[in-house]
Amino acid sequence: MDWSLQRNFGIAAGAILGALFGLMIAQSIVLAAEGFHPRGITPQLIVLPTLLIVIFVNLGIGLRMIDRLVTLIAQRSQLLATGAAPGETAPARIGQVFGREQRLAATMRFPASPESARLALVKVLPNSGPPRTAYVLLPTRYGIQRNAPASVVLDPTNPDVAVLDDRVDAAVLAAIAADPRWATVRVPGRFLRQGGLAVIIAFVAGLIVSLPLWILFLR
Template sequence: MLNDIRWPTRALVAGFGLALGLIIGGPAFGTSGDTSDSTTAFALLFVGIAVELVVISAFPVWAGRAQRRFSAEVAAATDELAAGDVSPVPEIGRLVRARTERRHGWWLPVRGSGPAPSEIAVFVALGDEPPRRVAALVPPDLGFSQVRDVPAVLLVHPEHREAAVLDDRVTPDRLAEVEADPRWRTERLPSDRRVVGGYLPLGGALLLGIGTGLLIAALVLTLW
């Protein structure tokens, strides 16, 4: 969910491209003057618009369900860490972003647990493994949704490697050490561009969708 969303993103972009190809291809290939061709061309135009609307409508639904499912997984992992059912893996982190989470509460080693709403904060985590993004449920009074790049120490779930707990036992000196860690400058850190697989493949997915839409339009107008 946090570190590899290449295929859902490419599928979305390809869907937009497919709709765009139908919208362009219908009128472009159906201008022979024949009435049946014109009717089919307009039908392709409206099909393209319908596909575009379906893609636009489906994406928020899919994204919302994925976020709710992931938040539930982070909450379950937090409960296991809080209960001591698993041994956490300490790692250092840096805040990427945070958003309000209204369905789940939070837990910190010192402050204990708190009710919903919380914030689900996304961090870049550095440890023995390659850098990756993890999420933690944190108290809303920390104001993480208003800041970026805040250093942190995280207690990562040993099995659910994208779930963690914020360690509030750390001292300011330790946070200063986290901030000064040279790996923030030398490691290949996950970014929004990298988790979607890069912008060039997205452009390729868009062109593939457009080409497919144009091909479908041409075949329909030729064979209809």
């Protein structure tokens, strides 16, 4: 899954918000040091609308990325379920279930099935690699909730994609739930893989670079 659109927007937004927060801090410093009282538009009147714009645009981008992800999972589920693409079966636990209803499910028994589903983030313990997260489409009729055990088939060419393996029985799911590794193994989240660290760095850089410039400007 290509997260570059979300990542690049996050970096740009982080840098802009960092610079605007630098303006707010610079104003406070100048006020405290020199008793300067700005006239006209204050930084807060710039920061708040910008923050709202960033939130709404990020929401739109996020919804677009989810739509692309759902389509990709459905496409890959057909290949994995038919054996056209090799996949690795792995134990998993449901992490986050997203509230937005999807009209397409994807399981090994019912690949790309047109029915009500939820996109979910699962924690996976692969046999051939380190612990990680992936996304699955859960049919609503299964009633799978957060923290429930699950068996998934991992897509070897798309690390973000997994398909629910609904061929397993209750005994297998009970064994997955009882796996002691869930209490000891740390599963990295999606934050770093989807560019979260880069956004924080951009925000801090924008703040540090802009702060002395704003102070000079306000003086």
